[in-house]
Amino acid sequence: MPFTQSAPRVVRKSVALAVAGLAAASLSACDSHDASPPGANPRQVTVFGSGQVQGVPDTLTADVAIEFTAADVTSAMNQTNDRQQAVINALVGAGVDGKDIRTTEVSLQPQYSSAEPGGTATITSYRADNGIEVKIRPTDAASRLLALIVTTGGDATRISSVSYSIADDSPLVKDARARAFDDAKNRAQQYAQLSGLRLGKVLSISEGSGSTAPTRTAPPAPPRAATPVPLEPGQQTVSFSVTAVWELD
Incomplete structure (x- = not known):
């Protein structure tokens, strides 16, 4: 009867090994759960702020x-060259700094007649x-100097x-x-209060591109006489x- 007597010991050994395995798995799971780096704080708020001045x-x-x-x-x-040089000389003589005058275009183009049917232009x-x-x-000085440009350039003037x-x-x-940063901070403080927390330290700041909204006016029609051109500068908005x-926290 040796086979009958040894069977219980084999079962008890298997049960002991299974219990040991479960204990090891439990310890491993605990270690994995506590593996987050010390000091990590997932509670953050990211906000966008904007500011404008005029x-x-x-x-x-x-132009x-x-x-x-x-x-x-x-x-x-x-x-064309002679008349434009006369305009430049008049501007410099009226006090415009030469470095504030820049050539932007020189062109020479042929003009064609309307082609007859079957013909060529x-x-x-x-x-x-x-x-x-x-x-x-x-x-x-802008109104006076624009009038000077028109008077000097005559009918060949284009503005x-x-x-x-x-x-x-x-x-x-x-x-x-x-103003943009203050706006962002006010938003972050509000979110902190709404969530029952306190606003902590700043973790990162990134700038958006600043922009200046230009003030433009329609090109003035060249007057026949040297009368000042009505102009209004208005205001510019910097964003x-x-x-x-x-x-x-």
Whole structure:
């Protein structure tokens, strides 16, 4: 009867090994659960803040061109060059700094006749253009200087656009940045209160791109006489945005 007597010992040994295995698994599960790094705080709030300030523009930029059409390229180019040089000389003589005048376009294009049915278009003349960008500061002088441009350029004058800007907007950007951060902090504090927690330290800050909304006016129609061009600078808005992350305690 040896087989009958040894069977209980085999069963008891198997049960003991199973219990030991369950205990080891339980310890392993506990170690895994407590493996999070010390000091980690998953309670955070990420908010977006924005700020805006307004300032009065101090610079006007005008895009001015002289255009002539003539039967040959030399005449068209010479007339355009001479007239534009006269405009530049008049501006400098009126107090505009030479570095505030920049050439933006020089072009010479043939002009064609309307082709008859079955025929081909032919060159009838040539058109020359010379464009400059003029920065006028202070803006109080803009009306007078635009009138001077028109008087000097005559019927060949083309004013395509004028725009206002602020030469140094860094103080406005600094103010807008502070307002954006205050806005983000106020939002974060509100979320902390709503969740029954306290606002902790700042974990990260990222800036959005600051932007300046330009003030533009429609291009003024060239007057026949040297009368001041009515202009209103209005205001410019400088905007800034920020995204910040706070701890919640």
